Amino acid sequence: MNKEFDFDRIGKQIPYKVPNGFFDEITSRTLIKAREREQKAKIRRIYTAVSVAASLLIMISVALFLKTGQPDIQTENVVVQPAEPVKPLSESVATNTTEPLPTKEKAELPVIEKPETWEKLLAEMTDEELVALADDLYDELFADELTTD
């Protein structure tokens, strides 16, 4: 390959050609391209922010989901144990005997978790939820009034 150029042979001719009006439109085209780059960068920034927010929200919601799932298991398994009627003293204590009182029955009684009270649950509700609940209760009381003497 011949690396030496004979500039005399070429003369004043320019070996490269540009389309007509290339230099006239170069400023506007550069500005358009810059604007496009800026828009792409903006969209990329939005995507990054949305992805970060989505990840955070998913993590928080999973944590919340796991947290809210726990108390339900406890409450749903609560066996309602109303107060047992008190036995008369003569029935529960053997009189005139030296034998020890039977304790087996007591030992077998299941340990009962005290269920939540509705007062406590009302305290957890928002004002709007309370208004809605009161509405439902009024409806029920209205039905009660229609059916009771």
Add this chain to the structure above:
Amino acid sequence: MKTTIKIWFLMAVMLAPFMLAAQIQRPAFRERFLNARFHEICTRMQLSPDKAEKLKPVYFRYEKEKAAVFVESGRRFNREERRNLTVEQEEELYLARLEKAKKLIEIREKYYPGFRTVLSPKEIVQFNRIEMELNRKMVQQIRKRLNEPDE
């Protein structure tokens, strides 16, 4: 346009777990609430643990059916609207309440045989009375919390 669709899709994906959590959380609260109510009624009735255990599924089904009546009920007025109800709104509210009362009585009738398998007729009357008293007590408590005067 494509970007907008993508953003909406992303937001939907983001919100999905929240909506799911909310759906799970509310029924769980209702369940806790029903448990508390049921416990209070059983305690007041001095029901035996055996009877209470048998009654529980019937009561829960009964309460869930009742809850559906409240959920499907039409328009709800907020506290502010309730203070300044027009004659038409008062009428709308009354008629809606009457309609719901009919449905509630129907449900009570439907569940009577179920309650009857566990409770005697006398106990069922007592059960309804205690439930009514409890509702009154709850309304009072709610009014107190919302700083509303008793009717």
